Amino acid sequence: MRGVRWISVAALAAAAGCGAGNLVLHVDVLSFLDPAATQASVGPLVAVPGGLYTGEQPMVDDKSISLLEGLSGAAEVRSVSIRVSTIAADSTGSGSDTLRLYLSDADTPPRSTPPVLTQAIDLRPGVTDTLELEFGAEPRVAALFTQRRMRMALTNSLRGPASGPDLNCTVRLRALDAVVIAGRKLP
Amino acid sequence: MRPFMLCICLAVLVVPLGPAFCQTFNARRMAMGGVVIGGGGPAGQTSNVAYRAVPAPSGGATELTLPLGLIPLLANPPSLDPDDSDFNLFELANLLYNPPWNLQLIAHDAPANDISIAIARDRLAVDLGEIADVFPADRSRSAGVQHGPALTLGMRGAFVSASPLVQYDNDLSLNEALRRALRDGEPFTPNTGYAMFDRARGQAAMSAEFGWAGPLVARGADARAADGTALYVGARAKLLRGLAYGDADNVVAFSTADTLFASDPVNLDYRALLRDAGPAGGRLGRGLDLGMVWLWRGAEFGIGVNDIATRIDWRVRESLAYTDSTTGEFTQQVLRDGVPITSEVPATVTVNAAVRVGGVLVAADAVRGAFRTAAHLGLETWRGPVAFRAGGGIDLNRQAQFSGGLGMRLGHFGVDLALATHSRNLSRERGLELGAGLALYH
Numbered sequence: 001m002r003g004v005r006w007i008s009v010a011a012l013a014a015a016a017g018c019g020a021g022n023l024v025l026h027v028d029v030l031s032f033l034d035p036a037a038t039q040a041s042v043g044p045l046v047a048v049p050g051g052l053y054t055g056e057q058p059m060v061d062d063k064s065i066s067l068l069e070g071l072s073g074a075a076e077v078r079s080v081s082i083r084v085s086t087i088a089a090d091s092t093g094s095g096s097d098t099l100r101l102y103l104s105d106a107d108t109p110p111r112s113t114p115p116v117l118t119q120a121i122d123l124r125p126g127v128t129d130t131l132e133l134e135f136g137a138e139p140r141v142a143a144l145f146t147q148r149r150m151r152m153a154l155t156n157s158l159r160g161p162a163s164g165p166d167l168n169c170t171v172r173l174r175a176l177d178a179v180v181i182a183g184r185k186l187p
Numbered sequence: 188m189r190p191f192m193l194c195i196c197l198a199v200l201v202v203p204l205g206p207a208f209c210q211t212f213n214a215r216r217m218a219m220g221g222v223v224i225g226g227g228g229p230a231g232q233t234s235n236v237a238y239r240a241v242p243a244p245s246g247g248a249t250e251l252t253l254p255l256g257l258i259p260l261l262a263n264p265p266s267l268d269p270d271d272s273d274f275n276l277f278e279l280a281n282l283l284y285n286p287p288w289n290l291q292l293i294a295h296d297a298p299a300n301d302i303s304i305a306i307a308r309d310r311l312a313v314d315l316g317e318i319a320d321v322f323p324a325d326r327s328r329s330a331g332v333q334h335g336p337a338l339t340l341g342m343r344g345a346f347v348s349a350s351p352l353v354q355y356d357n358d359l360s361l362n363e364a365l366r367r368a369l370r371d372g373e374p375f376t377p378n379t380g381y382a383m384f385d386r387a388r389g390q391a392a393m394s395a396e397f398g399w400a401g402p403l404v405a406r407g408a409d410a411r412a413a414d415g416t417a418l419y420v421g422a423r424a425k426l427l428r429g430l431a432y433g434d435a436d437n438v439v440a441f442s443t444a445d446t447l448f449a450s451d452p453v454n455l456d457y458r459a460l461l462r463d464a465g466p467a468g469g470r471l472g473r474g475l476d477l478g479m480v481w482l483w484r485g486a487e488f489g490i491g492v493n494d495i496a497t498r499i500d501w502r503v504r505e506s507l508a509y510t511d512s513t514t515g516e517f518t519q520q521v522l523r524d525g526v527p528i529t530s531e532v533p534a535t536v537t538v539n540a541a542v543r544v545g546g547v548l549v550a551a552d553a554v555r556g557a558f559r560t561a562a563h564l565g566l567e568t569w570r571g572p573v574a575f576r577a578g579g580g581i582d583l584n585r586q587a588q589f590s591g592g593l594g595m596r597l598g599h600f601g602v603d604l605a606l607a608t609h610s611r612n613l614s615r616e617r618g619l620e621l622g623a624g625l626a627l628y629h
Contacts, residue, residue, distance in 0.1 A: 027307075031307035
């Protein structure tokens, strides 16, 4: 989006030109996803000794996200924090789920990179949990937010009950935000 | 930051503002609100050619201002290297906007707030904080005509002179959508066109001038005396030779799609019709200045109109600049060469008056330039060897400004100090400056 690129470059120039000012980029990553892909309904998973394991199932297999152009040449990312909020609603049975978020550059399949986030969720019968997680991203991930495009994938891996009722649950991604703080790039 | 981007940013920052209230390079005038003090003799002829014939008042002075503002600048020069961590784009822009002649006692720091950009699939909002003040609430127009120092030869009322002339004007505006997004921080919205329009023009020429100024009516031995009266008129014909010309009619625009961050990029459409000429493309021009000064019982009234029907002929190169919709690269294509055009130098009208009320000199003026009018009022009174001065005016940002100062005379020599407020900064906030000058009394 070249028009937006100029806005970002002008904004960065203004911020960086002032010395102390930072460019603070708030990215609502969740908004780029199809709402249907942000939740998974699972079940029934029957109880077996050791629990039935679904393996890693893609909720979002490979999604391209358009961001601002022009930041990578002018901005130096100082920090990126990512906030994830999930709601796990367990109607019957117990088990666990593991959400994994992958982010990569435009040329790399996201799931070929290490997950940015691995979030374990305990599923208890009749309990709805809201889990919030906020963490600082490593430099590789931070740099992605200054690119024009990045790719993401979201998976979950369920383990069913070892005994008792079948597991029926819904896991929904409620928020996925990134806050990027960038300053002027100096040699 | 690349030099090109640096230039663009500086241009974007400085061009919209224009000279809010021209810096006064004369401590006496500065203390009196920047008012035109007609005086008399050749020094007063710039704004009103008739002043050339008006006798200077007794006790008049030749004044030399001191560049106090250069001291801190030389002691702590700004970084011009964009890769330097001390580099500050806003300080540089303010420096261009407000040349460091007077000492800035209250100067506004460059905005240091964070800039926030919020991105979602269908939402883009940019919060520039204090920096948003750089963008004008409405269209921003600025213009100026600068006459350089003149070499003049005169005999009786007639004179010939030569001087350089530089004229520029700029008209910048954002469409409603872009203005709201940048200045008011409203989110960019889908299916919306955003555009910035800028019309800029600059020209330089050498001017050979032929004129006459003299009394039309004079009664009494001293026209400035309480019982004296005189009417002076002047005319100055100009023969101009164009040296450089450039104008640009720029449009920068982009439109958002159904989804702001869709996969298809939205092109930034830049189009400009450019016309330029160097000395070889300059042709002759002509113009006229007229002035009148009336001295009546100690009061003084003047009206000067410069650049009446001033025109310069050019042979320009006409080209189209645009961003290639496929590659996104900047391209300039020459359409025609040697295109005849005639440029205009806008007229400037200066009306001024001065009257002595008791021991107080009261002076006022109004100056109508290409786009706007500025007005000033100044007072001066002497108590022994000390002059007390005060003044004020409405500047081109439509803000009231105030000033005051002192003058001290010792024999033929004097010192003037002036304090004045102004809004010559990017955010148009009030600043305070100190000016100083030396005076040689006649």
